[in-house]
Amino acid sequence: MTPGDVETRRAHPPDAEAIALAHLDSIRSIGPAFYPPNVVEAWSAGITPDVYVKAMEGGEAFFIATGPIDGEPAVLGFSTHRVDDAQDGTSVYVRGNAARRGIGTMLLRLAEEHALARGATSIQIQASLAGVEFYKANGFEELGQGDALLMSAHSMPCVFMRKLLTRA
Numbered sequence: 001m002t003p004g005d006v007e008t009r010r011a012h013p014p015d016a017e018a019i020a021l022a023h024l025d026s027i028r029s030i031g032p033a034f035y036p037p038n039v040v041e042a043w044s045a046g047i048t049p050d051v052y053v054k055a056m057e058g059g060e061a062f063f064i065a066t067g068p069i070d071g072e073p074a075v076l077g078f079s080t081h082r083v084d085d086a087q088d089g090t091s092v093y094v095r096g097n098a099a100r101r102g103i104g105t106m107l108l109r110l111a112e113e114h115a116l117a118r119g120a121t122s123i124q125i126q127a128s129l130a131g132v133e134f135y136k137a138n139g140f141e142e143l144g145q146g147d148a149l150l151m152s153a154h155s156m157p158c159v160f161m162r163k164l165l166t167r168a
Helices: 013-033 037-044 049-057 103-117 132-137
Strands: 007-010 061-069 072-084 087-094 122-128 141-149 155-164
Touching (some): 013 061, 013 072, 013 087, 037 155, 072 103, 087 103, 103 122, 132 141, 132 155
Parallel strands (some): 087 122
Antiparallel strands (some): 007 061, 061 072, 072 087, 122 155, 141 155
16 A cells, blocks of 8 residues: 555545444554553444444544555545534544554644634644554644543543644
C-alpha cells in the first residue's frame, strides 16, 4: 500500500459498518501490545455500526481513509471531531496493517481542520496507551493520566492530552 492508494473523505452513515470493522481491527491488532486481554476485550465490546450512525446524527464528524486490503477496497482508519461539554475532542484509529504509514496523521489533520473551521482553539483527547506517542508526534502535550470510560462501562488506563490549534 502506497500513499497514492489511500483516499480520505468525510464519512456518512452508510460507512458505519466499515468504520466499526476498522475500529475493531485497530483495537485487536495494536491494543494487545499495551493492554492485557481483558482490557482489549472490554475496549472492543459494544462497537457496532449503530454507534457511529448515532454519533454522526448527534453532530460528530467522521473522516475515513480508504484503500486496498488484499486487493479489496476497505476503510483503513478513521478520525472524529466532536464537542463534549464545550471542549473539542478527537480520536484516530488505524487498522494494524495500515499503521505507521502516515494514514493516522492524514486523518488527524482532517479532524483538526474541521475543528478549526468551527472555531476551536484546542483539541482534547483521552489517548489510549497505544496512541500516546502518535499524539505526541502530532503536537499534543500530556496533561495527566487517568482512566477512560469505555462503551462496555469498564475503564482503561489513558493519558489526557491537549493540542493548541493554529491556522496554517
